Amino acid sequence: xxxxxxxxxxxxxxxxxxxxxxxxxxxxxxxxxxxxxxxxxxxxxxxxxxxxxxxxxxxxxxxxxxxxxxxxxxxxxxxxxxxxxxxxxxxxxxxxxxxxxxxxxxxxxxxxxxxxxxxxxxxxxxxxxxxxxxxxxxxxxxxxxxxxxxxxxxxxxxxxxxxxxxxxxxxxxxxxxxxxxxxxxxxxxxxxxxxxxxxxx
Amino acid sequence: xxxxxxxxxxxxxxxxxxxxxxxxxxxxxxxxxxxxxxxxxxxxxxxxxxxxxxxxxxxxxxxxxxxxxxxxxxxxxxxxxxxxxxxxxxxxxxxxxxxxxxxxxxxxxxxxxxxxxxxxxxxxxxxxxxxxxxxxxxxxxxxxxxxxxxxxxxxxxxxxxxxxxxxxxxxxxxxxxxxxxxxxxxxxxxxxxxxxxxxxxxxxxxxxxxxxxxxxxxxxxxxxxxxxxxxxxxxxxxxxxxxxxxxxxxxxxxxxxxxxxxxxxxxxxxxxxxxxxxxxxxxxxxxxxxxxxxxxxxxxxxxxxxxxxxxxxxxxxxxxxxxxxxxxxxxxxxxxxxxxxxxxxxxxxxxxxxxxxxxxxxxxxxxxxxxxxxxxx
Numbered sequence: 001x002x003x004x005x006x007x008x009x010x011x012x013x014x015x016x017x018x019x020x021x022x023x024x025x026x027x028x029x030x031x032x033x034x035x036x037x038x039x040x041x042x043x044x045x046x047x048x049x050x051x052x053x054x055x056x057x058x059x060x061x062x063x064x065x066x067x068x069x070x071x072x073x074x075x076x077x078x079x080x081x082x083x084x085x086x087x088x089x090x091x092x093x094x095x096x097x098x099x100x101x102x103x104x105x106x107x108x109x110x111x112x113x114x115x116x117x118x119x120x121x122x123x124x125x126x127x128x129x130x131x132x133x134x135x136x137x138x139x140x141x142x143x144x145x146x147x148x149x150x151x152x153x154x155x156x157x158x159x160x161x162x163x164x165x166x167x168x169x170x171x172x173x174x175x176x177x178x179x180x181x182x183x184x185x186x187x188x189x190x191x192x193x194x195x196x197x198x199x200x201x
Numbered sequence: 202x203x204x205x206x207x208x209x210x211x212x213x214x215x216x217x218x219x220x221x222x223x224x225x226x227x228x229x230x231x232x233x234x235x236x237x238x239x240x241x242x243x244x245x246x247x248x249x250x251x252x253x254x255x256x257x258x259x260x261x262x263x264x265x266x267x268x269x270x271x272x273x274x275x276x277x278x279x280x281x282x283x284x285x286x287x288x289x290x291x292x293x294x295x296x297x298x299x300x301x302x303x304x305x306x307x308x309x310x311x312x313x314x315x316x317x318x319x320x321x322x323x324x325x326x327x328x329x330x331x332x333x334x335x336x337x338x339x340x341x342x343x344x345x346x347x348x349x350x351x352x353x354x355x356x357x358x359x360x361x362x363x364x365x366x367x368x369x370x371x372x373x374x375x376x377x378x379x380x381x382x383x384x385x386x387x388x389x390x391x392x393x394x395x396x397x398x399x400x401x402x403x404x405x406x407x408x409x410x411x412x413x414x415x416x417x418x419x420x421x422x423x424x425x426x427x428x429x430x431x432x433x434x435x436x437x438x439x440x441x442x443x444x445x446x447x448x449x450x451x452x453x454x455x456x457x458x459x460x461x462x463x464x465x466x467x468x469x470x471x472x473x474x475x476x477x478x479x480x481x482x483x484x485x486x487x488x489x490x491x492x493x494x495x496x497x498x499x500x501x502x503x504x505x506x507x508x509x510x511x512x513x514x515x516x517x518x519x520x521x522x523x524x525x526x527x528x529x530x531x532x533x534x535x536x537x538x539x540x541x542x543x544x545x546x547x548x549x550x551x552x553x554x555x556x557x558x559x560x561x562x563x564x565x566x567x568x569x570x571x572x573x574x575x576x577x578x
Contacts, residue, residue: 042539050544051560057511057541058563060571064530064542074531 007112007194008034010170010177011086014110014198015039019081022046022105024068025088029056036061044080046071069093072101083109090114090146099162103201108167112196117151117189118173136193152189159199168198209302210266211236211259214339220297220332223325223494230311233336234302235259235294238278239286241340247578248290248342249569250333251278252350252357255425255482256474258301261293262286267301267473276557283565288573289346296357297332298324298482300475304332307408307475318477319405326353326489330360334368344368346578347569351375351554352521353482356489359529362510363495363502371509371572373565376518376554378525379499379532380490385520388428389483392421396476405477418476419467426466431517431550435459499532509575510540511568513561515553541568 008031015021018040023032026045029052035041045063047053056063066074068085069092083106089095090113102109114136115121124132131141139146150158152171159166169180171192178184184195212235219227236259241248251261251274262278264271278284278291295303298321306321313320337345348361348369355377362372378385396402399417403410427435439459443449446456455461495502510533514526523544533540543564547553554561 044534044539050546053541054543054545054560054564057543058567060567060574062509062539062541064534064540065544071531074535076535076537079537 006172006175006177007086007196010172010196011084011110011112012038014168014170014196015041015082015084017041020044020079021082021084022075022080023084023086024072024102025085025091026052026056026061026063028052029059029061029063031084031086032056032061032063033059068098072098072105075105077104078107080106081108082106085109085111087112087114090149092148095148095150096158096162099158099164099199103164103199108198108200110196110198111155112194113150113152113155114146114194115152115171115189115192116149117153118193119190120193122190152184152192152195155195155197156183159197163201165200166197167200170196172196209234211302213302214336216335216339220328220335222322222328224323226322228297228304228322230304231297231332231335232302232304232308233294233297233332234299235292235336236261236263237293238262238291239289241290241342242578245342246344246346246576247288247573248292248337248340248345249284249347249349250337250345250361251284251291251293252329252333252348252354252361253293253296254350254352254354255479255486256422256470257354258299258473259293259295260301261291265473268469274555276555277562277565283562284349284569285566288578289569292336292340294333294336296329296353296482298329298478298485300478301473305475306405306477306481316408318408321477321481323484323488324481325485325494326356327360327364327494329485330357330364333357333361334365337368344370346576347371347373347572349373349375350377352377352551353486355521356486359491360489362506362508363491366506366508369508370576371511371568373511373513373568374526374529375513376515376521376526376551378489378521379529380492381487382525386487388424388520389487391424393480393483395420395424396480399476402476405480407476413471414476415468415471418471418474418479419464421476421479422470422474423463423467426463428520429550429552431519431548433517433548434550434552437548438462499529500536503533503538504536506536506538508538509568509572510538511564512540512542513545513554513564514542515545515547515549515551515558517548518551518553520551 021041032043046066121132169184171188172194173192215232262272295301355374358374396417399414401412402414442458444461514523530542
């Protein structure tokens with residue numbers, strides 16, 4: 001199973017059955033499709049690239065073209081049971097604003113991030129002196145869409161600052177996962193490649 | 202050109218029950234000329250209405266008996282096509298106010314036994330939809346699988362969804378707007394003025410007087426036709442190429458291919474359309490303003506509706522541009538409505554919705570398939 005698939009599986013496991021879900025940055029609808037089949041959710045997708053929106057619609061999903069940085073304002077308060085932002089927050093212009101929007105729109109939100117505090121990334125920067133390029137973060141510094149990378153610790157601190165409650169965290173590294181109620185232990189910032197947070201206001 | 206009712210090879214539905222109109226008057230006898238494709242299933246759950254645009258007609262996917270050309274959306278509707286007539290029962294009716302068999306200004310007014318002409322009441326998009334409701338009541342269809350239409354057809358779709366949410370499962374408004382903009386009205390006014398400036402229009406009495414305002418109607422069509430295209434498509438198709446000559450003539454003949462093309466478009470249009478009908482239908486479009494008619498904001502009109510929407514626009518459409526369509530999408534999203542939106546990359550102008558756009562076909566097929574599965578057709 002690829003890393004991406006595991007990510008989707010884990011997010012799916014956090015979503016309640018037969019609820020209304022908004023997937024921000026839904027891509028070609030892989031996650032929404034899985035949620036629809038396994039969790040019988042009523043799903044909506046928001047995606048920047050029109051081509052991917054069209055792919056979603058062609059596979060029977062509801063999706064609209066839109067920009068997470070500009071278009072979240074159009075959704076009313078608490079209009080979804082769950083809002084998902086999978087591997088997207090690092091590519092947005094205003095992560096702080098988006099986090100507050102997520103828990104305004106959704107009764108809960110699921111955010112997954114690539115962890116820039118992972119030891120391989122730290123080591124790569126320390127040894128090579130160049131911006132790390134990894135499997136998960138495969139772009140060069142000059143062409144990356146990931147303009148707001150953060151570590152697990154950074155994310156936890158931002159949630160604290162915004163009074164956002166972290167209900168659950170799942171950390172991933174080389175296909176191993178570990179689940180925590182609340183925030184993960186302090187080593188996870190060094191040893192996990194990715195984290196999935198379940199947050200609430 | 203006018204067509205006597207019941208002379209064209211299609212189905213007709215006539216009802217001698219007054220149809221109340223938005224302007225407060227009524228039509229005593231309603232005829233709707235329509236075509237249907239495919240088979241209505243046992244529980245009548247696979248019916249789709251396709252609403253035609255300003256110059257369209259009921260010959261959606263079958264040979265048009267007037268022009269002898271393929272139906273206007275032949276590429277979209279048929280066996281194995283996105284609107285698959287092997288699965289769906291597809292109905293297309295000539296609009297109220299039209300001139301291809303449905304009640305309109307060319308019809309005989311039962312009160313006077315003469316063609317209505319300008320005594321025909323000014324109708325609106327919601328009047329057109331009310332005539333279609335009569336038709337599906339007559340066909341015994343409780344709830345349509347979908348109502349689909351582009352341009353003016355899209356306005357009817359929006360009106361269907363706003364006024365009769367219980368009569369449709371899904372709505373597909375394409376390349377349309379929730380109200381006519383000043384620019385839209387302006388182009389229609391040019392067309393109407395061209396018709397009314399033609400002496401053969403005779404204050405709308407041309408049928409009685411045996412004249413025909415062909416010049417005016419063809420200029421109206423020429424103007425409108427340009428708005429359906431785009432600079433890119435005109436340049437690609439015609440550029441500055443000359444028509445059957447090597448040099449410009451220093452005169453006012455059709456030197457350029459684009460001139461000759463437009464003249465041809467105008468001339469062939471008068472063979473299949475009625476000038477008064479053109480006035481009435483363009484007026485209905487100009488009056489279209491969903492928020493004003495319903496006295497609510499778009500979001501309030503559609504709030505919590507169960508109808509699923511697929512909205513489509515085309516990047517090169519400057520007549521009903523993506524922004525107009527997106528405005529509807531935003532209102533629906535804010536109202537918690539299940540809506541999808543595709544904005545198809547195309548440089549073909551407004552007419553793109555009628556032309557070959559494979560990505561659009563994919564969205565249409567996928568959406569209809571998802572809706573049919575959901576309601577278990």
